[in-house]
Amino acid sequence: xxxxxxxxxxxxxxxxxxxxxxxxxxxxxxxxxxxxxxxxxxxxxxxxxxxxxxxxxxxxxxxxxxxxxxxxxxxxxxxxxxxxxxxxxxxxxxxxxxxxxxxxxxxxxxxxxxxxxxxxxxxxxxxxxxxxxxxxxxxxxxxxxxxxxxxxxxxxxxxxxxxxxxxxxxxxxxxxxxxxxxxxxxxxxxxxxxxxxxxxxxxxxxxxxxxxx
Amino acid sequence: xxxxxxxxxxxxxxxxxxxxxxxxxxxxxxxxxxxxxxxxxxxxxxxxxxxxxxxxxxxxxxxxxxxxxxxxxxxxxxxxxxxxxxxxxxxxxxxxxxxxxxxxxxxxxxxxxxxxxxxxxxxxxxxxxxxxxxxxxxxxxxxxxxxxxxxxxxxxxxxxxxxxxxxxxxxxxxxxxxxxxxxxxxxxxxxxxxxxxxxxxxxxxxxxxxxxx
Numbered sequence: 435x436x437x438x439x440x441x442x443x444x445x446x447x448x449x450x451x452x453x454x455x456x457x458x459x460x461x462x463x464x465x466x467x468x469x470x471x472x473x474x475x476x477x478x479x480x481x482x483x484x485x486x487x488x489x490x491x492x493x494x495x496x497x498x499x500x501x502x503x504x505x506x507x508x509x510x511x512x513x514x515x516x517x518x519x520x521x522x523x524x525x526x527x528x529x530x531x532x533x534x535x536x537x538x539x540x541x542x543x544x545x546x547x548x549x550x551x552x553x554x555x556x557x558x559x560x561x562x563x564x565x566x567x568x569x570x571x572x573x574x575x576x577x578x579x580x581x582x583x584x585x586x587x588x589x590x591x592x593x594x595x596x597x598x599x600x601x602x603x604x605x606x607x608x609x610x611x612x613x614x615x616x617x618x619x620x621x622x623x624x625x626x627x628x629x630x631x632x633x634x635x636x637x638x639x640x641x642x643x644x645x646x647x
Numbered sequence: 648x649x650x651x652x653x654x655x656x657x658x659x660x661x662x663x664x665x666x667x668x669x670x671x672x673x674x675x676x677x678x679x680x681x682x683x684x685x686x687x688x689x690x691x692x693x694x695x696x697x698x699x700x701x702x703x704x705x706x707x708x709x710x711x712x713x714x715x716x717x718x719x720x721x722x723x724x725x726x727x728x729x730x731x732x733x734x735x736x737x738x739x740x741x742x743x744x745x746x747x748x749x750x751x752x753x754x755x756x757x758x759x760x761x762x763x764x765x766x767x768x769x770x771x772x773x774x775x776x777x778x779x780x781x782x783x784x785x786x787x788x789x790x791x792x793x794x795x796x797x798x799x800x801x802x803x804x805x806x807x808x809x810x811x812x813x814x815x816x817x818x819x820x821x822x823x824x825x826x827x828x829x830x831x832x833x834x835x836x837x838x839x840x841x842x843x844x845x846x847x848x849x850x851x852x853x854x855x856x857x858x859x860x
Contacts, residue, residue: 482791483746495735498792499749502741509734521722522708528715533696535745536712540753553777554767564766578695579711 436461436490438480441643443467444539444604445500446487450643451600452504454634456511464645467544501535504597516597526583527591530576530598534605538572541565542608562612569614573605577619588628595629603629607640649674649703651693654856656680657752657817658713659700663856664813665717667847669724677858680757714748717810729810739796740804743789743811747818751785754778755821775825782827786818790832801841808842816842820853 437453437460439446453460465471465486472484481488481498489497489506497503508516517524540546542565550556550564580590590598606626609616616623629635640646650666650673652659666673678684678699685697694701694711701709702716710716721729730737753759755778763769763777793803803811819839822829829836842848853859 482795483750483785483788485750491735497735497738497742499742499745501749502738502745505741506734506738509737521719522704522710524722525710525715525719528718529710529712532712532715532748536714536749536753537696537698540749541759546754549777549780550767553773553780554763554769556767560766564762567762567766572696575696582695 435459435492436463438463438465438477438488438490439486439643440465440467441640441646443486444608445485445535447604447607447638447640448500448600449487449489449503450638451603451635452507452516452597454637455514455516455595455600456507457634458507458511462644464643466645501531501597501601504600508597514594516595516600518591518596523591527596527598530579530590531601533572533576533579534601537575538569538605539608541568542612565612566614569605569609569612570618573609573614573616573619573622576602577621580621580625589625595632595635599625599629602626603635648672648705649676651676651678651690651701651703652699652856653678653680654853654859656699657821658698658748660817660820660851660853661713661813662700662702662716663851664816664848665720665729665810667850668727668729668808668813669720671720671724675857677856679858714744714810714814717813721810727807729808729813731804731809736804740809740811743792743803744814746785746789746792747814750788751782751818752821754781755825778825779827782818782822782825783831786822786827786829786832786835789815790834793834793838802838808845808848812838812842815839816848 435458437449439462465477471477472486478484480496483498485498487500487503489503497506504516517527547561550561587593589595590602602622603626606622650662652675678690684690685699691697693709696711698711700713700716701711703709710719717729730740760774763774800806802808803815815835816839819835
């Protein structure tokens with residue numbers, strides 16, 4: 435398998451964690467987002483959305499969207515499972531993952547921040563306020579969900595990492611990078627620390643990637 | 648079951664379609680987003696994120712995030728299936744659904760548009776440009792994905808509606824409402840028309856809900 439990614443893409447970071455948790459070998463091809471390689475015709479043939487990550491299977495087929503890729507990996511390589519066995523628990527884990535993937539991360543990716551500047555003249559201060567507002571709102575809601583959830587344990591759900599942790603850790607990486615206030619999220623911060631103590635997460639961090647700058 | 652929703656929430660619209668496709672009975676409780684009922688303490692106890700939809704199960708447990716709810720319904724009530732049986736095909740359907748749920752819809756919800764005004768003074772023209780830019784980019788990418796996809800048929804995947812169609816139809820409703828250019832998306836428009844000819848979709852449209860104004 436080959437993963438098209440970029441060191442600081444948090445969607446690619448999620449897939450790296452999942453591949454590592456499953457102990458799967460993969461090659462990486464780096465798509466330099468700031469040099470706009472994602473919009474080159476060669477990459478658009480791989481991913482018509484012009485986004486990373488894309489997973490290329492050994493038979494040459496391509497899959498985009500990090501959560502679709504991770505659910506696929508979890509179906510094809512079920513051990514260790516990234517979703518619990520019980521249907522309601524699975525739904526709770528997906529709810530937490532989607533809270534980040536739909537309600538936090540999309541508002542803060544690089545192209546969206548650029549559009550704020552292009553359309554509304556947002557400067558760095560304005561972009562940072564936008565960034566922090568959405569991250570802090572989303573993470574506080576996630577903290578509240580976990581606080582009220584009987585499924586908690588060492589990780590977002592129980593005592594092994596799931597899809598929710600796979601999404602949480604890259605989002606907290608981003609949150610710290612942009613100086614977000616995490617003081618209201620002690621549960622999330624503790625889970626993040628436990629995750630990063632695992633080799634699968636540690637090997638996936640942006641700075642450990644060959645294209646890190 | 649009870650669905651907390653709002654007639655024009657496209658995430659709630661997705662869940663209504665799924666419940667109808669599964670022929671499940673449900674009550675609706677309406678959360679008036681423009682009157683900010685989603686931020687009232689009573690609703691935050693149901694959904695700490697303060698978002699619709701929430702599904703309340705008969706045992707009183709709550710689930711948020713439309714795609715997590717729909718995957719749950721599909722697991723508990725497998726007929727008719729909203730995901731294909733083959734793992735790669737399932738991933739392709741999830742990819743299409745997530746393209747809308749992560750890369751199009753979050754940028755265009757009501758609270759995000761309001762934040763554009765609060766932080767950057769965006770007026771109606773600016774908000775509309777922002778809206779159309781993200782919708783048109785996302786839908787053109789989805790059109791390209793479907794055009795290159797051998798899985799096509801009468802719907803996004805094959806000849807029965809899936810999770811991808813459940814996400815597509817509410818997004819096209821929004822696109823039309825905001826005057827987006829759909830001329831580059833003939834496949835999507837044709838699929839949308841076929842879906843809306845089905846009773847499960849037609850009964851779920853915003854204007855058919857009791858809280859429509």
